[in-house]
Amino acid sequence: MTQVSTAPGATRAHQRFVWSHVIEPYLYLTPALVLIALVMLIPLVVGVSYSFQSIMLLKPGQAEWVALDNYVALWSDTKFWISLENTLVWTFGSLFFQFTLGLGLALLLNTQFPLKRLFQAIVFLPWAVPTFLTALTWAWLFNPVIGPLPHWLAAIGVLPEPFNILGDPDLAIWGPIAANIWFGVPFFAITLLAALQSIPSELYEAAEIDGASAWQSFTKITLPFLAPMIAITVMLRTIWIANFADLIFIMTGGGPANSTQILSTYIFTTAFKKLDFGYASTLAVALLFLLFVYAVVLLALRRRFVRL
Amino acid sequence: MAVARRNPLLTLGKYAAILFYLSFALFPLYWLLKISITPDQLIYTEGTALWPTDATLENFGKVIWQTDFLRFFWNSLIVSLAAAAITTVIAAGAGYAFSRFRFPGQKLVIALMLLTQMFPLLMIIAPIYKIVAMLGLLNSLSSLILVYTAFNIPFATFLMQSFFDGIPKDLEDAAMMDGCTRFQALRKVILPLTLPGLGATLGFIFTAAWSEVLFALMLIRSEDSMTFPVGMLTFVSKFSVDWGQMMAAGVLALIPSCLFFIFIQRYLVQGLTSGAVKG
Amino acid sequence: MARLDLVGIEKRFGGVEVLRDVNLSIADGEFIVLVGPSGCGKSTLLRMIAGLEDISAGEFQIDGQRMNEVPPRDRDIAMVFQSYALYPHMDVARNMGFSMEIRGAEASARASRVAAAARTLGLDKLTARLPRALSGGQRQRVAMGRAIVREPRAFLFDEPLSNLDAALRVEMRLEIARLHQRLKATMVYVTHDQVEALTLADRIVVLNGGIVQQVGTPLDLYQTPANRFVAQFIGSPTMNILGVSRTDSGVRLANGAEIALPGLSGPVAELGIRPEHLDLADPATAPLTGTADVVEHLGSDTNVYVQVDGVGPLMVRQHGHVPLRAGDRLGLVLQPGQTHAFTADGRTVRA
Numbered sequence: 001m002t003q004v005s006t007a008p009g010a011t012r013a014h015q016r017f018v019w020s021h022v023i024e025p026y027l028y029l030t031p032a033l034v035l036i037a038l039v040m041l042i043p044l045v046v047g048v049s050y051s052f053q054s055i056m057l058l059k060p061g062q063a064e065w066v067a068l069d070n071y072v073a074l075w076s077d078t079k080f081w082i083s084l085e086n087t088l089v090w091t092f093g094s095l096f097f098q099f100t101l102g103l104g105l106a107l108l109l110n111t112q113f114p115l116k117r118l119f120q121a122i123v124f125l126p127w128a129v130p131t132f133l134t135a136l137t138w139a140w141l142f143n144p145v146i147g148p149l150p151h152w153l154a155a156i157g158v159l160p161e162p163f164n165i166l167g168d169p170d171l172a173i174w175g176p177i178a179a180n181i182w183f184g185v186p187f188f189a190i191t192l193l194a195a196l197q198s199i200p201s202e203l204y205e206a207a208e209i210d211g212a213s214a215w216q217s218f219t220k221i222t223l224p225f226l227a228p229m230i231a232i233t234v235m236l237r238t239i240w241i242a243n244f245a246d247l248i249f250i251m252t253g254g255g256p257a258n259s260t261q262i263l264s265t266y267i268f269t270t271a272f273k274k275l276d277f278g279y280a281s282t283l284a285v286a287l288l289f290l291l292f293v294y295a296v297v298l299l300a301l302r303r304r305f306v307r308l
Numbered sequence: 309m310a311v312a313r314r315n316p317l318l319t320l321g322k323y324a325a326i327l328f329y330l331s332f333a334l335f336p337l338y339w340l341l342k343i344s345i346t347p348d349q350l351i352y353t354e355g356t357a358l359w360p361t362d363a364t365l366e367n368f369g370k371v372i373w374q375t376d377f378l379r380f381f382w383n384s385l386i387v388s389l390a391a392a393a394i395t396t397v398i399a400a401g402a403g404y405a406f407s408r409f410r411f412p413g414q415k416l417v418i419a420l421m422l423l424t425q426m427f428p429l430l431m432i433i434a435p436i437y438k439i440v441a442m443l444g445l446l447n448s449l450s451s452l453i454l455v456y457t458a459f460n461i462p463f464a465t466f467l468m469q470s471f472f473d474g475i476p477k478d479l480e481d482a483a484m485m486d487g488c489t490r491f492q493a494l495r496k497v498i499l500p501l502t503l504p505g506l507g508a509t510l511g512f513i514f515t516a517a518w519s520e521v522l523f524a525l526m527l528i529r530s531e532d533s534m535t536f537p538v539g540m541l542t543f544v545s546k547f548s549v550d551w552g553q554m555m556a557a558g559v560l561a562l563i564p565s566c567l568f569f570i571f572i573q574r575y576l577v578q579g580l581t582s583g584a585v586k587g
Numbered sequence: 588m589a590r591l592d593l594v595g596i597e598k599r600f601g602g603v604e605v606l607r608d609v610n611l612s613i614a615d616g617e618f619i620v621l622v623g624p625s626g627c628g629k630s631t632l633l634r635m636i637a638g639l640e641d642i643s644a645g646e647f648q649i650d651g652q653r654m655n656e657v658p659p660r661d662r663d664i665a666m667v668f669q670s671y672a673l674y675p676h677m678d679v680a681r682n683m684g685f686s687m688e689i690r691g692a693e694a695s696a697r698a699s700r701v702a703a704a705a706r707t708l709g710l711d712k713l714t715a716r717l718p719r720a721l722s723g724g725q726r727q728r729v730a731m732g733r734a735i736v737r738e739p740r741a742f743l744f745d746e747p748l749s750n751l752d753a754a755l756r757v758e759m760r761l762e763i764a765r766l767h768q769r770l771k772a773t774m775v776y777v778t779h780d781q782v783e784a785l786t787l788a789d790r791i792v793v794l795n796g797g798i799v800q801q802v803g804t805p806l807d808l809y810q811t812p813a814n815r816f817v818a819q820f821i822g823s824p825t826m827n828i829l830g831v832s833r834t835d836s837g838v839r840l841a842n843g844a845e846i847a848l849p850g851l852s853g854p855v856a857e858l859g860i861r862p863e864h865l866d867l868a869d870p871a872t873a874p875l876t877g878t879a880d881v882v883e884h885l886g887s888d889t890n891v892y893v894q895v896d897g898v899g900p901l902m903v904r905q906h907g908h909v910p911l912r913a914g915d916r917l918g919l920v921l922q923p924g925q926t927h928a929f930t931a932d933g934r935t936v937r938a
Contacts, residue, residue: 022412025414041420108322130537136558481639
């Protein structure tokens with residue numbers, strides 16, 4: 001009969017367990033963790049601490065703790081409240097059209113037609129265009145000298161005469177929104193298309209046998225199946241768009257007269273142009289807080305209405 | 309849906325929709341190209357016409373030989389390629405760990421990575437500027453490479469994990485039975501099979517780094533080390549009426565993105581659903 | 588070649604106990620089949636022998652040496668996977684020679700061993716192909732070839748035939764049997780298919796719920812199952828089980844018929860009888876009577892599902908063709924000495 005060797009084996013067994021369950025995975029993870037910690041998490045904490053300090057690079061040597069002064073200033077800053085309002089218009093204006101057009105495109109791509117692959121490549125292309133180029137291109141399109149849009153808008157009576165809407169405080173926000181729609185439709189189309197293709201085709205066949213119309217199939221099968229995907233995508237995109245400052249910063253710089261200033265561009269210009277890091281961080285914390293509240297509310301709603 | 313084939317009205321609507329999406333996607337890019345090949349003297353007379361009556365490559369020549377764009381292009385290429393390559397290597401390791409190990413602290417690590425995807429990156433623009441300045445790395449491409457690498461690691465990790473998840477665990481087990489250490493199994497069996505995934509990740513990160521502008525604006529202020537977006541914005545604010553040249557530069561900036569786009573097209577769904585990051 | 592010893596092996600995933608106190612000595616050159624329903628822990632046990640799963644408690648030894656901490660690569664054991672696990676980016680020859688490549692063997696030695704293995708498996712013409720260009724049966728052969736080339740101390744097979752169609756499965760089963768006869772190597776084979784187990788094994792290990800139910804030769808298991816689970820798991824069609832009550836000299840069936848079980852002591856709750864151990868008889872005199880429910884004519888055999896009066900359904904297998912039809916009345920007799928008695932908790936009661 002064989003003998004079970006005792007203590008030494010048990011120690012070795014423990015060492016091997018620790019190696020393969022703790023040390024080895026962390027060996028593969030460490031470079032990623034170190035970089036994320038150094039470049040993102042530590043600066044994040046530092047950034048939050050900035051919001052309680054007065055740090056203006058233009059007035060060096062004056063970094064000091066000011067407690068909640070920045071937040072008090074924020075509360076009475078009309079520019080902040082304007083930015084907040086603009087953020088809502090910008091985010092939901094972009095989101096609505098991106099989603100609607102994206103869903104349409106996804107439904108279209110879920111059918112068959114000649115040269116579909118080429119079509120798909122072309123309509124997804126805007127996603128790959130660098131954002132600064134998207135911004136510049138659309139800014140130029142709205143320029144009456146070299147862009148056709150003002151002339152077309154005037155021709156159909158939207159504008160009384162061909163002028164640059166980016167210079168009009170009432171209309172300017174729709175310039176970046178147009179660019180954002182162009183840029184964001186592929187994202188929705190791609191994610192929704194993936195969800196559409198995961199719906200088993202037997203369901204449609206069964207519905208057809210049961211005598212459902214195309215519209216009934218869409219509302220009774222397609223939409224309920226897409227709902228979880230829609231909920232999560234919309235939530236993520238809302239946060240992403242609210243954070244997305246590139247287009248507005250390049251196209252209008254927040255102007256004219258702050259009519260296109262959203263929170264993220266306000267943060268960037270405060271940091272980049274005024275070098276007022278304390279207040280910029282305060283604005284950023286406020287934005288983070290609002291996004292957090294939004295996410296919590298949406299997740300609660302989703303748990304209530306969407307069965308997974 | 310089969311219905312479209314039966315109803316002629318729906319078929320018509322479908323092709324109208326196809327035409328709409330095509331022109332919506334292509335028109336701005338077409339316009340960029342059109343102005344870039346319109347000779348300077350024609351810009352003001354037919355800037356808004358659908359077709360130029362004459363075409364020239366002169367603008368491209370000027371942009372390439374008489375401006376700094378070639379250097380900007382080169383800087384951007386270095387930054388984007390380096391960030392993409394380093395990110396891919398590091399994310400491959402992390403993605404592999406997520407895919408193949410169950411280890412203590414895993415949920416926390418995943419939560420941290422997700423967190424980095426949710427908070428406004430602008431929150432850390434000020435601290436990053438101060439840290440980079442403290443290290444004396446302002447106006448250096450290496451600071452940008454470092455920042456872009458870190459920003460893209462979480463997304464790239466989730467993407468790589470999805471590629472590793474698609475490779476059967478049996479293959480590694482077989483390789484380890486055949487005499488490989490875990491790392492040898494990764495190198496000789498798993499990585500060769502993940503090559504398309506590595507390529508796709510590289511492409512995603514390249515595109516993201518190529519178009520990043522806000523951190524580049526913040527960290528790079530000297531002409532010598534400007535990336536393409538920064539250089540272009542500077543150019544636009546200085547010579548705002550050199551339409552032809554600006555758009556020629558724009559077309560140049562589009563080329564690498566388009567090349568990588570063709571390459572990563574097949575992986576778009578996987579890319580967007582695994583991290584849902586770059587717009 | 589090697590002797591494998593499993594001493595008090597246990598496996599837990601978190602708090603879940605997957606295997607409990609497995610003790611097994613596998614002799615050099617023995618062909619052992621681990622069999623059981625899915626989820627019984629048989630594959631986990633095999634992977635623990637391979638080194639791919641940690642051993643939670645107990646000890647696994649090869650030729651008397653503790654192996655618990657030895658990584659798979661140093662155990663010198665080859666494994667054939669259910670999915671074959673062929674490296675998709677390597678051709679057949681490189682797949683088969685990969686283990687030698689890793690161990691730094693000379694190219695010429697590698698080539699000759701691979702060529703020899705390819706020849707025995709009839710793969711000579713396919714060595715330059717990639718796995719995706721092979722049929723299921725060919726992939727299976729390559730997987731076996733990869734194991735053979737290594738000349739390992741022991742072979743492990745994890746349900747190697749379950750992805751093949753029925754005809755190919757029979758053919759490959761024979762191939763594995765021949766391989767074992769030729770190499771005389773220690774082999775451990777996992778399957779859920781009792782036919783594979785019965786045809787291939789020197790000894791069978793029946794597992795259920797992470798516990799070894801019985802270890803024995805195929806005939807042992809068929810003739811003297813240790814409990815009701817083994818009795819029903821081994822043998823096809825499945826053994827009939829009848830609820831009975833104990834009498835002085837034997838047991839009484841639900842219809843009142845008495846069956847003498849001489850020499851049996853202790854309580855008996857159930858009686859097992861294999862379908863092939865029931866014979867048709869004249870309904871007028873037989874202890875059991877019933878109506879044929881479904882009759883399957885297989886040519887070599889006839890399976891009759893009988894609804895027995897006062898007892899319930901029973902299955903009967905008769906050799907050759909029996910001209911019966913559904914609805915026919917028939918009588919049944921139990922072949923003497925072929926019944927199995929079980930206690931209420933399923934243990935076999937022996938005479």
